[in-house]
Amino acid sequence: MTEASFSLPPATEFAHKAAEKRAAEEERRRQMHEIGDTHRAELIETLLGPQEINVDEVLRRAATLIRSASDQGLNEVLAFRYPCEILADHGRAIVGNDPDWPSSLRGRPLVLFNIWREHLRPLGYGLRAEILDYRNDVPGDAGSFLFWGNSGD
Known part of the structure; x- marks a missing residue:
C-alpha cells in the first residue's frame, strides 16, 4: 500500500x-x-421507618405469587428482597444458616415475617432466607422465599 x-x-x-x-x-x-x-x-x-402495611393486601399478593409460581411448576417464590444493611447483623445469620436468622430482621422484613408466621405458616407454607448478591465482598441483598412441598429442604 x-x-x-x-x-x-x-x-x-x-x-x-x-x-x-x-x-x-x-x-x-x-x-x-x-x-x-x-x-x-x-x-x-x-x-x-414506620410500617403501615395492609395485611390483606400482603396476603393477596402472596397468593398471586404462589399461584403463579405453582402454575409454572415451581415450589418456591421470592417474596421479598431487601438490603442486608437493614438486618441487625447485616446478613451474618443468613450466611451462616443460623436457624435463629429471623431474630436479625428489622423494619418491613420483620413485619412481613410476622404476617407469614401468623397467616401462612399455619397453612403449611415455609419461609427461608438467602443472600442474593454481594457488594464489595459483603452481603448486599437478602431475599425471603415462600416455599411449599420439598423446596425448603
Missing part, C-alpha cells in the same frame, strides 16, 4: 482517544454507583 491509498493518524492519537473514552465510561459508572447508593440509602430508610 502506498501513502496515497490510505490515511492513518499516529498511534498516539488513537491511544489518547481510547483513554478519553475509558475515563468517560469510568465517570459514568461512578455517577451511576453514586445514584444507586443514594437510592439504596433511601430504600433502607423507608424499610426501617
Whole structure:
C-alpha cells in the first residue's frame, strides 16, 4: 500500500482517544454507583421507618405469587428482597444458616415475617432466607422465599 491509498493518524492519537473514552465510561459508572447508593440509602430508610402495611393486601399478593409460581411448576417464590444493611447483623445469620436468622430482621422484613408466621405458616407454607448478591465482598441483598412441598429442604 502506498501513502496515497490510505490515511492513518499516529498511534498516539488513537491511544489518547481510547483513554478519553475509558475515563468517560469510568465517570459514568461512578455517577451511576453514586445514584444507586443514594437510592439504596433511601430504600433502607423507608424499610426501617414506620410500617403501615395492609395485611390483606400482603396476603393477596402472596397468593398471586404462589399461584403463579405453582402454575409454572415451581415450589418456591421470592417474596421479598431487601438490603442486608437493614438486618441487625447485616446478613451474618443468613450466611451462616443460623436457624435463629429471623431474630436479625428489622423494619418491613420483620413485619412481613410476622404476617407469614401468623397467616401462612399455619397453612403449611415455609419461609427461608438467602443472600442474593454481594457488594464489595459483603452481603448486599437478602431475599425471603415462600416455599411449599420439598423446596425448603
